[in-house]
Amino acid sequence: MTIILFTALIQVANAQTTGKIGGKIIDQKTSETLIGATINIEGTTKGAATDVEGKYLLSAVAPGRYTIVVRYIGYQSKSVSDIVVKAGEVTNLDVTLAQATTQALKEVVVRATYRQASVASLYAVQKNAVSISDGVSSEVIKRSPDRNTADVLKRVSGATIQDNKFVVIRGLSDRYNTATLDGGSLPSTENNRKAFSFDIVPSNLVENLTITKTASPDQPGDFAGGLIQISTKDLPDQNFISFGIGAGYNTASTFKDFISGPRNATDYFGFDNGKRQLANGFASSAQVANGLTPEQNLNMLRSLPNDWNRYVNTALPTQNYQFSIGKVKNYEKSGNRFGAILSLTYRNSQNIYSDIQRDFYGYQYSDDAYKFSTNVGALLNLGYTFGKNKITFKNVYNRIFDDQYLGRDGHNNSGFDVNYYAFDVQQKALFKSTLEGNHPLGEKGAKINWNLSYGNVLNDQPDQRKALYTRQQGTDNPFLAVLSSLTKENSTLFGKLNENSYSGGVNYSTPIKMFTQSTFKAGLASLYRDRAYNVRFLGPLLSDQVLNDPDLTRQIESLPLNQIFSRNLINAGYYDLNEISNIPSDSYNANSLTNSGYLMLDNKLTEKLRLVWGARVEQFNVNVTPTEYSNPTDKVHQNYTDVLPSANLTYSLTDKINLRGSYSRTLARPEFRELATSSYYDYELLAFQQGTPTLKRTNIDNFDVRFELFPSAGQIFSVSGFYKKFNNAIEAYNDDATSTRTIRYFNSDYAKVYGVELEVRKSLDFIQASDFLKNTTAYANISVAKSTARNPVNSGLNLKYAERQLIGQAPYVINAGVQHAFFQNKLTFNALFNRVGQRLSVAAGGQYANVYEVPRSVIDAQLGVKVLKGKGELKFNAGDILNQRIGFYYDQNENKKYDSGDYTQSSYKPGSNYSLSFTYTL
Known part of the structure; x- marks a missing residue:
């Protein structure tokens, strides 16, 4: 090396x-x-x-x-x-x-x-873009305080981010968007929703990012809000070595007491050391159900992770490091080129979320959450050009290690005070490898593009431990641990999702003689996904020997958390290993195969009029099979074919003005998780999440118009209007037929969304001709939308309202900012503003009301200074300066305002972030 x-x-x-x-x-x-x-x-x-x-x-x-x-x-x-x-x-x-x-x-x-x-x-x-789209280049990313792709997406017109990682486009929830990385489809990274976690991809690895809002035949048809296309850095133009280092301060966390479970050295590198996993040879579910011998019971309990101590340290500043090297070899005689880029990234943060309020339907809780996060990433891209041909081999790996401890106190409507503890480790990993070739055919401009891709997504929860203590409300009695029954609320979860995907495609294009200028395109593609999700809920319960002795039972139940599952008590035979029965099964296997083909014409009808039109055909087959099931209807098998026509019309009024119109038919298919009967308890939401095997695909008709004015290069003024009609929209609702809320999925009969978008990017020299204003650019994009969704009639679902707004839809989105460059770009300043209107999170059931997300304003800023003859750069970033509360609430009084008549699902302040970084490039 x-x-x-x-x-x-x-x-x-x-x-x-x-x-x-x-x-x-x-x-x-x-x-x-x-x-x-x-x-x-x-x-x-x-x-x-x-x-x-x-x-x-x-x-x-x-x-x-x-x-x-x-x-x-x-x-x-x-x-x-x-x-x-x-x-x-x-x-x-x-x-x-x-x-x-x-x-x-x-x-x-x-x-x-x-x-x-x-x-x-x-x-x-x-x-000349074919579709209505918006994008961000690597240069813009460098000038913003964005650490990952999720942060970058906040800057795109009509786009917003939920939970700091899931994208919402044109007010449509993340499940209506599709993402690709270097041309290959990205699967859902989540165990319990259809969504891609964009915080996985560091921003410094991105070459450009585009959100396409209208479909064309050469794009995947499974989206309604937008198609997010991420391209990583390609062949370098010259050799370079670059490294960076940074540190950050969070006002709610840094240098404050940080509580966690046991910490291993490997956690700092993004990997569990294996001690949190179930031991090799651990008893199967069938063995536990059939009964273990005393010796087997003792051995299994001893092998479980058993450190329930809460360790107190000081939350360290956020730290991040980056190293990149690029190498290019030019072969002068042949003109061929070979290049490579290697990039390594590291980030560690320790965040505290204090006093999270949960006050709804008889629960009055206050939570404190402490999250230790490590993110490691690597990129290796190779490319070779020979003659007019090019072959690239792009590889991206990223891993996120999250270790969260949550402590809760409060009371519930059953008359109990509650102390609750949760230790939750989650490991996410994404690997994507794509081999792509571009070749000309003949001398008339025809060319062929092909690609082969492999992807792997891992979501591993090796040791989610939860413990519950209660006492009669209004008494001074000691808190007693719940040790006589095992539920998903107080058990240890061992879960692992592993998905492999394989895809390939070929695209052909050639100029043809039709009208003034035309291009014919055709292509074939195939995508196969294979997922395995395995989960077990285990835990020790007091043995009959103890339960038959009330004094001994009370003595053990009153022990503090770090003693209650001690090795001495286990060796004394006071506990039996138990497992929650998986009927219907919480584990499942799933696979899908998508075959597609398209024909497309790009016609220049006149010098001013351009029509891009054609059709895409997609054949889809999906199977979801619970590992164990008693009801055959829990198995899913769907097979269907869709024809998806589209047309994009552009008329150039002048050299600087376009008028655009578009129609497309797209769809939204249920994700594996939305179809699986697997039931997961979310201790933060205080609710179960479960799929619906009978979900249907959504068919969507999309209509768009747009006026574009380009005052000068890099500047734009545009106004867009859109209308979308959904048949069988896939949404989530509160199923509260039982005492515990379950979030399920269903098909709305009908839904529509319509709205307008305004985008402006302009230098300020029109105010006055001066160098200062010429180097100052102001920009804003505003999206206003309205939606209506109609719940199904006579469906047997426990739904409260006949009509409501579409889930995830925001009535407005505002992104704005100002950029200025001083002293020939040696000093740059960038200020950014974002605000999202109130959006529906979960639809009301019979008892639980609609859940809305509270609007909040976010201001970010960055100051960059180039040093060391322009080879180095110092950046000061300020993120979420206002630090407004993040909140979700139940709209009890149905006035769509968060006021004293409503319940609070969650409310907290995440803290503001301030960081300083230095990069140097040789």
């Missing part, structure tokens, strides 16, 4: 004496990349040709000012002057070419400066 780093450092140092020019060559009218275009530096023999992605790179260019000439058959050549090359840097230049208007032999050369060419290419990309 030392030799590799030393060699890389020498090569990086040598590269500092020359510079490079690189970018893309694209069609001015469609933004399609041009394969095989030639780029030459005027007055020299140095040149290059674009690959299958339209990219080029001119290497080993001496510092100075240059002019390049770009040529491509059937297009007007372009000469771009005033290109400044600096030592050790890459000058990025994307160039647009216009089709030739005459077949004359004499070459027509269009002349432009570097700035003019850069502005023209940015305009083309903005204007």
Whole structure:
């Protein structure tokens, strides 16, 4: 490793004496990349040709000012002057070419400066997007205080984040969105909902992020809110080594007393050391149910994790580290290139959530939660270009280790004071590997793209221990542990979700003679997912020997938590191992196969009118089988085929104005968890969560219109309107037919959502012509939506209202901010604002009212300073400065306002975050 780093450092140092020019060559009218275009530096023999992605790179260019000439058959050549090359840097230049208007032999050369060419290419990309979409580039990410992809998504028009990790787009809940990473579909990371946890992907690994809000045939059809496409960093333009270090302070946590269960050294690296897992050879569920011998019982109890001590330490500042290395090899004779990027990230935080209020339906609790989190990530991307071809091999691994301790006190409506303790370890991991190839076919612009991908998602809860103490309310009696019965509320959960996914696809495109300019596209894809979820609820209960002795029973039940399950009591035979019966089974196996194909035409009907249309066909097969079941209806088998047409129409009123219209048919399929009968007790929600095997898929008709104005490059003013009609919308409700609330899923008969979005990004030099205002950019995106959902009639469901708003829908979303660059970008400032309107979380049952999330405002800020000749950068970040309460409430008085007449499901302040980081790039 030392030799590799030393060699890389020498090569990086040598590269500092020359510079490079690189970018893309694209069609001015469609933004399609041009394969095989030639780029030459005027007055020299140095040149290059674009690959299958339209990219080029001119290497080993001496510092100075240059002019390049770009040529491509059937297009007007372009000469771009005033290109400044600096030592050790890459000058990025994307160039647009216009089709030739005459077949004359004499070459027509269009002349432009570097700035003019850069502005023209940015305009083309903005204007020529096929679908209505919004995105964030790596440059914007660098200038924000965002640590992970979930934070980045807050900045996108119409997007918001729930629980700091789940995305809501256009007011539609996370289950109506789909995500891809480097072109491969991302599965749900959660045990108990259809959602992808975007905090898994660190922001520094992201090259760009796009949310597509209208469908086209070449995209997956399983979304209604948006398709989130994440691309990680590709081939480097030059060799580099970069490292970063940072530390953060949370006003509610740092340097305060931090309570936790036992801590292992490996926890700091994101891995449990194995001591929390069930021991090898542990008795099966059938063996426990059939009865263990005294010796077996003793051995099993001894092998269970048994450290119930609560350790008090000081919450340390948040710490994060990052190391990246990029290497590129140019083969001068052949023009081929090989490159690699390796990136490692580490983050550790210790957060305290004090005085979490839960006051509803007879519960009056106050919780204190302490979460220890470690996040480790790695990225390894390899790429090779040969001729006009390109092959990449992208690999991402990320792991999150969360260890939470929760302490609760209060009373319930059964007349008991309560002390409750929960130790909860959760390990999430994502591995994604994608092999992709891009190749031209012939000389007429046809090309083929193929990809193969493997993914693995792990969600492991190896030792979720819970203990309950009670006493008669209003007395001074000692608290007594509940040790005579085992429930999901006071047992130890050992659960593990493991899912493998395999996908492959091929896409073909070719120009065709139809109207003024057209492209035909077709593709096939397949995705297979295979999940296994295994869970057991175990725990020690007092043996009959003890229960027959009231004095001994009371003596043991009154022991403190760190003594009640001591090895001495276990060795004395005072406990028997028990397990909660899994009928219907809480464990299940599931698999699905999605086969799809599409045909698509991109027609330039006239110089101003463009129509992208076609259809996608998706065939879907899903099976969910509980490990044990008594009712055959608990098994799920669904097989169906859907035809999904779409059309996107764009009319260019002027070079700076677009009018867009779109229609698409999409769908939403039930996730494995939503179909499985598995029942999980959420001790924070004080509710069970359970799936419904009879869920149907949702069919959605989407209509969109949009006006776009591009005042200048990188700036935009747009107004969008959208309408969505749902058939069989998938939603969650409070099933309260029994005394304990269960959150279940059901199909609404009908739902609709409509709304408008406004987006503005503009420099402030229109106020006054000054350098200060020219370098200041203000932006805002506002989304306003309204929805109606109709509950099914005569369904047998315990639902309170006939109509309500769609679950997860926010009536408004506001994102705004201001950016300023001082002293030629050596000092940058960025302030951001976000607010989400009140949204419905869970629909009302017969007894429990609708659950709403309380609106809150969030202000973030960042100050960046470049140092050490621009190779280093210091950043000061301030997050959630206002620190407003996060709250969910039951709307008891049905006025859709959080007031004294309502119950509180949860309410707490997360604290503000302040951090300082330093990065340096060689």
